[in-house]
Amino acid sequence: MNPLDDFDRSATTATGLVRALAPSQFELPTACTDWSVQAVVNHLTQGNHKFAAWARGAQAPPDGDFLGDDPAGAFERSVALVRAALSEPGLLERTVETPFGPVPGATLVHMRVNEFLAHGWDIADATGQPTDFLPDLAEGALRQWRDRLGGKPRPDGGPFAAERAAPEGASAADRLAAFLGREPVRK
Numbered sequence: 001m002n003p004l005d006d007f008d009r010s011a012t013t014a015t016g017l018v019r020a021l022a023p024s025q026f027e028l029p030t031a032c033t034d035w036s037v038q039a040v041v042n043h044l045t046q047g048n049h050k051f052a053a054w055a056r057g058a059q060a061p062p063d064g065d066f067l068g069d070d071p072a073g074a075f076e077r078s079v080a081l082v083r084a085a086l087s088e089p090g091l092l093e094r095t096v097e098t099p100f101g102p103v104p105g106a107t108l109v110h111m112r113v114n115e116f117l118a119h120g121w122d123i124a125d126a127t128g129q130p131t132d133f134l135p136d137l138a139e140g141a142l143r144q145w146r147d148r149l150g151g152k153p154r155p156d157g158g159p160f161a162a163e164r165a166a167p168e169g170a171s172a173a174d175r176l177a178a179f180l181g182r183e184p185v186r187k
Helices: 003-019 023-027 037-055 071-086 105-127 135-149 172-179
Strands: 095-098 101-104
Touching: 003 071, 003 105, 003 135, 023 037, 037 071, 037 095, 037 105, 071 105, 095 105, 101 105, 105 135, 105 172, 135 172
Parallel strands: none
Antiparallel strands: 095 101
């Protein structure tokens, strides 16, 4: 399967979660410590801009507010921007320079899929939307994260807290969130 198919599915799901947000929900807390829903959406939007720049060999924009007065619209435009960059001919086969070292272009695609899944879960959990989405992609992301993080220590203040136990019968997305150390905001 083409990794861009996975990108499209995960981006469509994340976009649907963002579109469903009421203005009052942007200030809700999320399982990402110290981040509101707005901060998570901004992080995803900013990441889309950065990945698009890296894919094109350009300077990534500095951190800041990427949402302005139209958070859902800004997010959707950033998805279109990164999708165009990731689908440029030859990107999947070449090596791309990033701040974390050179990576295959296909890895950039997989990284965005993983971000849409993990942070999509954060948005869904915080706002009471269903967290049981894209089970096949969530299972794949969970395998990737297990391979990458395994039993490595996760320092305080890092992007991932210690793994927590997922409830019995948890969905793939819920198990992924638990592995990444997410504690549901809504129980």
